[in-house]
Amino acid sequence: MTEQSSQDFRTSAIQAIRIEREAIDALEERIDDHFIKACEVIMACKGRVVVTGMGKSGHIGNKIAATLASTGTPSFFVHPGEASHGDLGMITSQDVVIAISNSGNTSEVVTILPLIKRMGAPLISMTGNANSTLAREAVANLDVSVQTEACPLGLAPTSSTTATLVMGDALAVALLEARGFSSEDFALSHPGGSLGRRLLLRVSDIMHTGNRIPRVPEGTTLSGALLEISQKGLGMTTVVDAAGKLTGVFTDGDLRRTLDKNVDVHVTPIEQVMTHNGKTIEADHLAAEALNIMEEMKINALPVTDAGGELVGAINMHDLLRAGVI
Template identity: 85%
Template sequence: MTDSKASDEKNYRHSALQAIRIERQAIEALEGRINEDFTTACDVIMACKGRVVVTGMGKSGHIGNKIAATLASTGTPSFFVHPGEASHGDLGMITPQDVVIAISNSGNTAEVVTILPLIKRMGAPLISMTGNRDSSLAREAVANLDVGVDIEACPLGLAPTSSTTATLVMGDALAVALLEARGFSTEDFAFSHPGGSLGRRLLLKVSDIMHTGDRIPSVPDDVTLSAALLEISRKGLGMTTVLDAKGELTGIFTDGDLRRSLDRSVDVHNTPISDVMTRNGKTIRADHLAAEALQIMEELKINALPVTDDKGQLVGAINMHDLLRAGVI
């Protein structure tokens, strides 16, 4: 490595670490600003009959868009309105039942300040997030969340860096406080995220993907091991349940049980399945989450589970491939 390249790498690291330190300090300063204004902001939003409308210009707008998305996905209906577009018709998206969160580091951004009188006139409560507590935006708000920073991480002091980070973190703090105040649950979160693996893991039940009826591999407990192997082959789940004369689940026979039987040189044509099956094996209820079935299989290092109802009756079967196809894995 040349001296020049080594010097460049050292400078890169120094600049990056310096930026991280400055932004960390900006975040730490927020702790002392979770005050009466923050509480007021939470109370106003909790009392809102409409939606939270977030607005901001430039980088503040990008951060505002993310804050609106976070609020919406954690139980507080919210959307973003561009302040420039608001002056040209989009102000009609805001109603008196809404709460407006206006973001501006200076607190005097022209596009935001221009729409303040109209917001005030319609009676929608205004919450501001500014870096200047004496600004027009801060003074007009029912609560001002102070996101001011001493310096930007940008060495020129020009590019919004630590100021946008502080604003984003304050927005997250607001969203989390409201989430907990609403008693927003994991299931509520899942209903806001039905698409993708997150929704599938949080919403999908065993009953949604299990095999039922004739698709359940099952044999009587008085058949031979060879008959059980034929059932495993027919149903393709890598296992079969074993039922007694009353049709109640007494055991399960899996690929693992077969390997152990072959290691013992068991006669597959004459050995009763009841002699080699696993008794009192793990089962799962149909109303449990599919993600719970995955956890059980991973912990026990098994690939399939019988599914039973609240009385212990066999109602289905599920294996690792079902979870994979459903996107739970």
Template identity: 80%
Template sequence: MTTEFRKAALQAIEIERQAIEALSDRIDQSFDRACEVIMACRGRVVVTGMGKSGHIGNKIAATLASTGTPSFFVHPGEASHGDLGMITGQDVVLAISNSGATAEVLTILPLLKRMGAPLISMTGNPDSVLAREAVANLDVSVAQEACPLGLAPTSSTTATLVMGDALAVALLDARGFSAEDFAFSHPGGRLGRRLLLRVADIMHSGDRIPRVSEDTTLSGALLEISLKGLGMTTIVDREGQLCGIFTDGDLRRTLDRAVDIHKTPIRSLMTRNGRTIYEDQLAAEALHIMEELKINALPVLNRSGELTGALNMHDLLRAGVI
């Protein structure tokens, strides 16, 4: 029986793979026209569809919205009972129907035409009423459904979803939509934090910066490290400029030598010209530097070269950058 399960599953995957492959020939002038209409839209892309097409439409609307094309989904059945008021003449309607003859979708076509909202269709029947009424039809027809009964929408919904993704990506590229733009629509996620959070947002500043003068003894530097809890201290000269750093790692190496911690000045033990980061850089860049150099802390400078902060790996962890 296990073999039969796998056989049926592999056959379904193969049928859907062929359905996706067939879409390559459908990226044509009609696809170009659909992109042009959406790019010229002064409102939003309103996606609609019944049943499984509606489920796919919801996802397409979400993908468009998160990649720079304002979009939302309207259920065609609800549209006939008040939700049509959500659509304006400045919007573009993307109607999805495998048959191209879904009654709930066709019912609202005359009203869409009256308000002047351009219609783009996504159908499995290029000769259907829906396809003919559209300014552009995206052909998502399939040779067969993966369902052995030929009834459950499987290959057809997959093809529709992939065509929707292709449309979203083409529009994203045309708009010059960047990773930072994407982050602005996903501020609560890990990606958003990595792309939006700056070093200045999470660094220790002011009196919380571990800082000693270069004449401070090793014992004094260790006290500062313990007090500030960042596993390091910065060392500054008489003008307050950063001239070095001393870390827990430096301490372990120092203990292998005969050093008088109460008399040895930190300037003779510190690491000079160590790696720093600017406060306006992304926190993700700080993470990259730490991982690449296998260090756990960084002094932070402003663009004038002044010491303005410090951060360590724990700060990045707490901020959700890691």
């Protein structure tokens, strides 16, 4: 074992990153007719996309299948070795198969090609060799060849697996946009994680309602409004008219600005110092939209109104934090 200095470690790492970056840059010119054909075949698929690959290509294939599945293209991974021992029954003629092999001649993958062809499932290949068996048998071959591996021995798949992964991401994104896949569609397949909470949670799910809403009627003195702010703990109070419609908001920030003017809190009516026509949100909007408004306006709470302007709730930054939206 040779002794390495800290600079040697840094140099090796930077060299690996540069080699892999060059491999990725080379992919741009390969978004060609084969790539378009692959997209068209998958868009026309009535079944699912079945991804297969051996070794490191299999690990990359697993990730590509997961990305496709989470972005609107039903997909799963099948190990080619297991496919030869029964799992080929998971593939139907309605499916599309994406087979990954850097050499294009991986025996476990090549072995199942005749059976895939016999059942009539279209085959898309991702290879580093356009003249390989796998590339020749495919309706479209995505070229993921690299000049050199980042591994200085040229043995461990590094640049080649990175290029394959990026090509898979390019395919998934192209299909996502072609399908008009939305952020809500994405959230539906991620309901348990923070992404799902962020994208699916509605204001109505977490807002304060009923007696928990900080509110005072017009004509209330500033001291009365401060008492309401203190009791409800949202750092603000809403102001409503006799019909229950929102007419203004008074926040901690408004209080600081008011006190600078030497206002008498015991006699000043709240409507003289409140913010008129402030930002609001409706209950059926996404909680993420409430977060965007608060961040953009640099405020910590929002009144929630219905379409007619009647106050129905209140929400603040702490509610969003507790719900995992932030």
